[in-house]
Amino acid sequence: MLTRSALIYLSRQEGLKNFAARFAPFKKLTTRFIAGETTDEAVNAIRDINARGCSASFDHLNEGVHDVAGTEAEVREYLHLLELIDETKINSNVSIKLTQFGLEIDPELAYRNARRIIEDAKRRGNFVRIDMEGSNVTQLTLDIFRRLRSEFELNDVGIVLQSYLYRTEADARELLKVPARIRLCKGAYDEPAEVAYPDKKDVDANYVRVMQLLLASGTYHGIATHDPKMIDATIDFVQRAGIPKDAFEFQMLYGIRRDLQEQLARDGWGMRVYVPYGKHWYPYFMRRLAERPANIWFVLKNFLKG
Numbered sequence: 001m002l003t004r005s006a007l008i009y010l011s012r013q014e015g016l017k018n019f020a021a022r023f024a025p026f027k028k029l030t031t032r033f034i035a036g037e038t039t040d041e042a043v044n045a046i047r048d049i050n051a052r053g054c055s056a057s058f059d060h061l062n063e064g065v066h067d068v069a070g071t072e073a074e075v076r077e078y079l080h081l082l083e084l085i086d087e088t089k090i091n092s093n094v095s096i097k098l099t100q101f102g103l104e105i106d107p108e109l110a111y112r113n114a115r116r117i118i119e120d121a122k123r124r125g126n127f128v129r130i131d132m133e134g135s136n137v138t139q140l141t142l143d144i145f146r147r148l149r150s151e152f153e154l155n156d157v158g159i160v161l162q163s164y165l166y167r168t169e170a171d172a173r174e175l176l177k178v179p180a181r182i183r184l185c186k187g188a189y190d191e192p193a194e195v196a197y198p199d200k201k202d203v204d205a206n207y208v209r210v211m212q213l214l215l216a217s218g219t220y221h222g223i224a225t226h227d228p229k230m231i232d233a234t235i236d237f238v239q240r241a242g243i244p245k246d247a248f249e250f251q252m253l254y255g256i257r258r259d260l261q262e263q264l265a266r267d268g269w270g271m272r273v274y275v276p277y278g279k280h281w282y283p284y285f286m287r288r289l290a291e292r293p294a295n296i297w298f299v300l301k302n303f304l305k306g
Ligand SMILES: Cc1cc2nc3c(=O)[nH]c(=O)nc-3n(C[C@H](O)[C@H](O)[C@H](O)COP(=O)(O)OP(=O)(O)OC[C@H]3O[C@@H](n4cnc5c(N)ncnc54)[C@H](O)[C@@H]3O)c2cc1C
Pocket: 130, 131, 132, 133, 160, 162, 185, 186, 187, 188, 189, 224, 225, 226, 227, 228, 251, 252, 253, 256, 257, 273, 274, 287, 288, 289, 291, 292, 295
């Protein structure tokens, strides 16, 4: 049986991508979670998402870029995306990963690259979300975010916190003082028990605690989850606290719980869909498989059928 850790380990083996992509059921499942390999496909997906009453966030898939020219290509891709959003009038912001911009080469390079994107987004009245990656880069990511936040406004750039990390409640309290716009998620990487709650019930309890802290702050945050228990806890909390529906937004991933995305949007809650696209879909896709055993069984069943 493939465990979550094993799948996350495989997600780091890019070499397996070509082998896996030749296998039709695997390839078919990727189209459920990835909007396509090209910008045009992603724009079309966002048009459809907007038509269903949801906003979006572009994610050009390519984490852990290890050459300067590669990071430059990522910057160009995002500048192009911001231009496209304006041209096509789709309702979308952008999400970036600092390792995509060179964090593992030189943090200063990642900072400068992220700064170029935020500067352009600000000029266009758009917003940049800095995704959170593995715990080896949490502190670096937060440091760069705080530096950028000191140079830009609240509505120019935001960050992500993960409820599986022990440190997250303290980080949330510090960031709220800045203040900062935060996306709260559970966390998608394989983390050791020294830094993250090993039990799902503790991750969930921390999620609810931090969600309440964020939403009571009055700043506009993103509650990113597909978990009906987290969503119910959020709705229950905001209703009891008299927090208006437009004071925050729910966020979900492309292809996951589309029914719930539409239901929440119909009920008048803000709903943003995160739209990953691009040629480097393999690590992101494997993390999605790791989150739900049924996805793995789908692949294995079809593999055995030959
Ligand atoms: C908008 C958005 C942005 C994110 N950004 C980040 C980030 O920057 N850093 C980071 O570490 N993580 C990020 N994540 C991923 C997140 O950390 C979780 O790994 C992921 O959302 C699954 O957790 P969950 O809250 O849905 O709860 P879970 O308890 O994992 O799942 C609850 C239910 O959701 C459904 N579900 C969840 N995942 C899947 C799946 N893959 N396939 C099918 N059904 C599924 C199932 O019905 C499941 O029972 C993001 C998630 C979202 C929604």
